[in-house]
Amino acid sequence: MMNIPMLDLSEQYQHLKEEIFQALEKVMSSSHFILGENVKKLEKDIAKYSHVAHGIGVANGSDALHISLLACGIQPGDEVITTPFTFFATAGSIARIGAKPVFVDIDPKTFNINPALIEAKITEKTKAIIPVHLYGQAADMDPILEIAEKHNLFVIEDAAQAIGAEYKGRKVGGFGDTACFSFFPTKNLGAYGDAGMIVTNDDQLAEKIRVIRVHGSKPKYYHHVLGYNSRLDEMQAAILNVKFPHLDAWSELRRKHAAYYTQLLSDLKEVVTPYEDENSYHIYHQYTIRVKDRDALQAYLKEQGVQTMIYYPLPLHMQPVFADLGYKEGDLPESEKAAKEALSLPMYPELRKEQQEYVVAKIKEFYHQS
Template sequence: MVVPILDLATEIEFLWDDLMAAITRVLRSGQFILGPEVEAFEREVAEYLGVKHAIGLNSGTDALVIGLRALGVGPGDEVITTPFTFFATAEAISLVGATPVFVDIDPRTFNLDPELIPAAITPRTKAILPVHLYGRPAEMEPILAIAEEHGLKVLEDCAQAFGATYSGRKVGTLGHAGAFSFFPSKNLGAYGDGGLLVTDDDQVAEMARMLRAHGSRRKYHNEMVGYNSRLDALQAAILRVKLPHVDRWNAQRREVARRYNQLLDGVPGLVLPEITEGHVFHQYTVRILGGKRDAVQQSLARAGIGTMVYYPIPLHRLPVYGHSEGSLLEAERVASEVLSLPMGLHLDGVAQGGVVKKLIESL
């Protein structure tokens, strides 16, 4: 039995005719940079998310960088964020000249612990950057309350959470802006890099559109130093094909998570993720206790089962941020325990049962 952690072949085969039609349409149009295909996707995705502005960008990392700059974050500022996330979250803060301030996580959610945020606020704090890790929304209500009390901006990192909801609203629409990634493995993924910034703020949207096009409203009339960060028309066309299916796919991911939880319930040495409202399970991530994580992963690999560790080193322990003071014990602990199991449309009950059997045997 071979079960990869991710297999896009099932999705591509299902969409093949529509994908080929969309790609052919773009090729025959001769318009590959921005243009009507990107504009159409921006309209459609804004309507889906329930937000006023959607700005297509080159990557999720660019969405974070441009989002921070559009919100006025820059040199000398501090941004509070989680140490348990992909490097791009903190990297974007550093790239705009600000300093990431890491606050520990709630090990139950894997997300930023709101109760710890107030103690990290200083006169230099400009924004909070929560991450909806693994597809589970961060606790946005207390985060937004803290931000309002202290006059801070909130940029949501939604790279792993397209379609997730919090209190009935799509993530990315709760803060001042939301950044999305369309990396191929995401819940809504392109077949190459792509990103999106969303906001209800007209000024933030205007700034983001300028920044993605070398800091100009009109070509050759540059007003600031910006970026070359435009969503390709081909990727926009592919995303337009996939967008109408994303809710059904997310529901299937939740069903896979339910089956995992049922099959693994009560297994000693495992901590299972909660299936909460709005969670879209970009990853199904367990914690393996007793220092056995790496051995279990190796055993599963020998059995043909793909897994990943997201993430083995919390950001404050990386060399680039090794100067960060203090110890963030929960982030450090879960980094040594987490293991993401196969997740996606390629998993049927038989394959999932095989994964569970091998996992239990490996413990």
């Protein structure tokens, strides 16, 4: 029996170990641990990569969303449209401000927000849209941007899972008023702890974000707004600077593995493999299949040494914390269906063909036994 983890970072670490140690030693020797040269370099490089003017390092991806909303002037009582099929932070950042998350159902093929359903949810209280580029595939941005322009709404890209993904040949991160990246260790570009970044082309928003992340002070000790302590630290930035030059190669390996999974699964009618939109360059943060008897399949794969993950078993509109929003089962059927069918298979750049073959063999074994 093979044991195949959902994600294995050990081989990547061994490959980069010496370079990472050297980078960390430089930080230690400099004794400059907060907002130093490593952070500045990473901010500049990620901004350039995203084809925008500004990168602002923050403590994590959740703070990136929250601070973006604050910089855009979102206030208690405002409404922000987003998807219910995403990690909690997307809607949690809205609620923490006192604004109201308004959920729009997903396109069942891409798992991303369905632009055709957005306009019906806009009211006089709507101030922003947060599209999520889920699993590493860009949301359909053109119609979202058209709707936002028509109704004078901010667009904040939740690109936590999608650094390097493209929409119509352009990198995600450069479409919205701001975009938010997460460098959580499991992400395609992962730190060795929490880390995040906001990118924007808007000089005024960039300045607001920089002030908010340091307790709202400018200059130091003079506070004009209530901000947060949310800074990307030097050690995480140093690690990310070592990793960043490898990102595109890792993305290509993920795409290669995804294509092989799809090839291996092509003759299995019980499995719906990931759909890649013609406008998208999917970087496969996750390789997520859809199956009817998902929980039983997951249990069987676990018995066979294959780790899988369910992202996300309960859509946000059904979460107890959002009960006061008044949603009920059946309101957003595609998100609810996806929550019952989606299963993510092991995916990381160092994944080997024989591991993929074993995973798929066990999936086929399950259905042949069934």
